Amino acid sequence: xxxxxxxxxxxxxxxxxxxxxxxxxxxxxxxxxxxxxxxxxxxxxxxxxxxxxxxxxxxxxxxxxxxxxxxxxxxxxxxxxxxxxxxxxxxxxxxxxxxxxxxxxxxxxxxxxxxxxxxxxxxxxxxxxxxxxxxxxxxxxxxxxxxxxxxxxxxxxxxxxxxxxxxxxxxxxxxxxxxxxxxxxxxxxxxxxxxxxxxxxxxxxxxxxxxxxxxxxxxxxxxxxxxxxxxxxxxxxxxxxxxxxxxxxxxxx
Amino acid sequence: xxxxxxxxxxxxxxxxxxxxxxxxxxxxxxxxxxxxxxxxxxxxxxxxxxxxxxxxxxxxxxxxxxxxxxxxxxxxxxxxxxxxxxxxxxxxxxxxxxxxxxxxxxxxxxxxxxxxxxxxxxxxxxxxxxxxxxxxxxxxxxxxxxxxxxxxxxxxxxxxxxxxxxxxxxxxxxxxxxxxxxxxxxxxxxxxxxxxxxxxxxxxxxxxxxxxxxxxxxxxxxxxxxxxxxxxxxxxxxxxxxxxxxxxxxxxxxxxxxxxxxxxxxxxxxxxxxxxxxxxxxxxxxxxxxxxxxxxxxxxxxxxxxxxxxxxxxxxxxxxxxxxxxxxxxxxxxxx
Numbered sequence: 134x135x136x137x138x139x140x141x142x143x144x145x146x147x148x149x150x151x152x153x154x155x156x157x158x159x160x161x162x163x164x165x166x167x168x169x170x171x172x173x174x175x176x177x178x179x180x181x182x183x184x185x186x187x188x189x190x191x192x193x194x195x196x197x198x199x200x201x202x203x204x205x206x207x208x209x210x211x212x213x214x215x216x217x218x219x220x221x222x223x224x225x226x227x228x229x230x231x232x233x234x235x236x237x238x239x240x241x242x243x244x245x246x247x248x249x250x251x252x253x254x255x256x257x258x259x260x261x262x263x264x265x266x267x268x269x270x271x272x273x274x275x276x277x278x279x280x281x282x283x284x285x286x287x288x289x290x291x292x293x294x295x296x297x298x299x300x301x302x303x304x305x306x307x308x309x310x311x312x313x314x315x316x317x318x319x320x321x322x323x324x325x326x327x328x329x330x331x332x333x334x335x336x337x338x339x340x341x342x343x344x345x346x347x348x349x350x351x352x353x354x355x356x357x358x359x360x361x362x363x364x365x366x367x368x369x370x371x372x373x374x375x376x377x378x379x380x381x382x383x384x385x386x
Numbered sequence: 387x388x389x390x391x392x393x394x395x396x397x398x399x400x401x402x403x404x405x406x407x408x409x410x411x412x413x414x415x416x417x418x419x420x421x422x423x424x425x426x427x428x429x430x431x432x433x434x435x436x437x438x439x440x441x442x443x444x445x446x447x448x449x450x451x452x453x454x455x456x457x458x459x460x461x462x463x464x465x466x467x468x469x470x471x472x473x474x475x476x477x478x479x480x481x482x483x484x485x486x487x488x489x490x491x492x493x494x495x496x497x498x499x500x501x502x503x504x505x506x507x508x509x510x511x512x513x514x515x516x517x518x519x520x521x522x523x524x525x526x527x528x529x530x531x532x533x534x535x536x537x538x539x540x541x542x543x544x545x546x547x548x549x550x551x552x553x554x555x556x557x558x559x560x561x562x563x564x565x566x567x568x569x570x571x572x573x574x575x576x577x578x579x580x581x582x583x584x585x586x587x588x589x590x591x592x593x594x595x596x597x598x599x600x601x602x603x604x605x606x607x608x609x610x611x612x613x614x615x616x617x618x619x620x621x622x623x624x625x626x627x628x629x630x631x632x633x634x635x636x637x638x639x640x641x642x643x644x645x646x647x648x649x650x651x652x653x654x655x656x657x658x659x660x661x662x663x664x665x666x667x668x669x670x671x672x673x674x675x676x677x678x679x680x681x682x683x684x685x686x687x688x689x690x691x692x693x694x695x696x697x698x699x700x701x702x703x704x705x706x707x708x709x710x711x712x713x714x715x716x717x718x719x720x721x722x
Contacts, residue, residue: 143496150493158481219477223538226441227494228466382445385400385438 144233151224151237152244159211160245164297169206169245173199174253180318189264192257193348194317196250196271197341200278202308203249205286207242209304212290213297216386225382235287235374242283243276250275266350274343277360281336281367284374291374293381311335316342321353336366388455390546390577391417391440396449398435398601409435411601412449417579417594419454419545422572424592425581428696432601433581434474434550440579441471441548454545467495470544474551476535480524484515484534487523488541495542502541509537513563529560536564540571547571549580553587565591589688599696612691619690620683622660622667625652627677636674640666654684 159165177195186194215221224234254271257263265271289304312318314328315337321329332338343359346352352359398410410432417423427433438444440451442462451458453465478487485506492502510516513533523531532552540547552568553561568578568591582588588595589609596606605612626633629651637653638646642663645656657663660683671678 146496147494150490154479154482154490157486158479219473219475220479222443222471222473223477223491224494225443226466226469226471228463228496229494230463379445382443385435385444 144229147227147229148233148237148240151234152240155207155211155238155241156244159207159214159241162210164210164214165206165245168210168301169203169242170249172206173202173249176202176312188257188261189349192254192261192263192265193344194341195253195257196275196348197278197317197337197344198312199250199253200246200275200340201282201312201337204242204246204279204282205289205304205308207245207283208238208286208288208290209300210290210297211241212238212287213292213294213300217295217297231375231378232371235284235291235371235378238287238290239280239283242286243279246279246283247275250279263348265348267347270356271344271347273360274340274347274363277363277367278340278343281363281370282340284367284370285336288370288373288377291377291381293377293384293386295386311337314338316353336363339363339366387419389416389452390419390421390454391415391423391579392450392452393436393440394450396436396439396451397447398432398439398444399447408447408601410439410446410598413598413601413603415596415603415606417577419577420572420575421593422568422578422580422591424588424595425579425598426583426585426588426595426692427581427598431598431696433598436598437548437550437579437581441469442466467542468545470539470542470547472536472539472547472549472552476528476531478523478526478531478534478538480526480531481522483520483522484510484526485519487534487538491538492541497542505541505543506537509541512567513537529556529563532556532560533563536567540576544576546577546579549578549582551582551584552580553582553584561587585689585692586687595688597692597695604695605691609688613686613688616686616691616694619656619686619694620658620660621654621656621686621690622663623649623652623654623680623682623684624667625679626671627679629653630674630676633674633676636670640670642666652680656690 173195177198181191181194212221215224258265286304289300292300292303294300314331315335316324316332317337321332321338321342324332339354339359339362342352342354343356343363346356346359393413393415395412395414396410397408397412399406399408413436425433425436435444439446440453442458442465454468456462456465458465479490482490488506488509489502492506497505507516510519513536515530515533515537518526518530523534526534536552549568552564556564565587568580572578580588580592592609594606594608595612597604607615633653634646634648637643637655640655640663642657642659643655644658647654647656655663655667
């Protein structure tokens, strides 16, 4: 039992070291700034211009967009880049489990999303006089959503390739599809039955509804459902990442 | 005594259907603790594939690998803690300083703050990088990155160090520093497994070498014993004051000569029997009125052995620049 706890403590420490290293190495790289920082703001302003919406409504959408796009940007950028440079081999050969490595990589995207969301939040509160209905829920939502969508990004990063371009295309495509089927730009209550049914398949729908609860104080879905789906999605997203890494080891990536 | 590396029937097939050519084909070998073991082979022979399987980066199709007694298929963790890996490309984090690169690796291997600080300083000083410890690795030369990469691989004092092509592309000084380091590590008890194209380097450094060809181990022994096995690739090296046109063709027609190779200002005549060739050669110089500058008989080099085993032509992997390799190869059916 002692060995188990010692090993767990060691693995957590190693995951944290991987995260810290990636923060130092990648946060200011153009790829991260473009896909993780600027993209959600571009998306938000593109779809918000000339649309009637309250400051709170806009805030909730911007927060959902930033945690989604920013968190999911890290994995597809960092992991293939490290594979290309050979630095990923250093991590794979190190005495830590694959789950630890993935946890470290997921935390990188999650912290980036939390930081960018905080910037969006400060802008909203200071310049748009947005009020937050449930601050604690909003913090919990940002944290859980960031980890969940970062885990989704790591799935794409786990595709066995050394070329970041091979990963960016499918990851961008799927993120855009999820964005349009979710209730970010069209509220769930205004969707047709079929569209609404499809939107329930996207975890972003639940993140958006959670932000609506947190910022506006109201949402279409139950709070527990939003939190549960986001949390479970994050856990389930680990499975394809593990499978793809194992496949990569068979193929030689 | 536990072997540092023990490999049984190790096989790798990259084809998903299992029908493709085997990259590694049922190889078996052991490496003893404290040994410097060279793994030689032409491009695509299976060197890197084998090394990647030994370092857990690649899953074997079949076979068993024991690293310091630990079966990698059961639990790779205890083996990983005792392994250091230096890949062919120096995989340092160029955005980090030399010091931060070492600190990161030390923490990854769960070293205490005091231990990794002491060890990092020791390594940076030994490798001539102490003055540059706070400089980002992106400003380092290739040789400096290589040294840093090796320092990162040995910061945790691994019992077994894997080196993939340690010196190609480095200046002479950097290459010698690394060779000296490999000897030093070995003398301190570290087992070194190195894949290399630099056959002379393997000859000078390795206790034993394995030659892999088409995914199979073709030979495995000490360099000297391998050379003794291949006496048919002895040679006579001769240089003349002047080398008239057509000399190469004439030398190739001499009895007992299997291959003629021009190396710089010298001619190397491969033969099974230097003693039998010499009278013909002396007579030839008299008839052609050639003044001899130097004349030496040479035992087979490890490179010659390597070429014989891998079925390549003599001269195809010479250390000499390729522009100087103008020698004519006359195959008399003696090469494999």
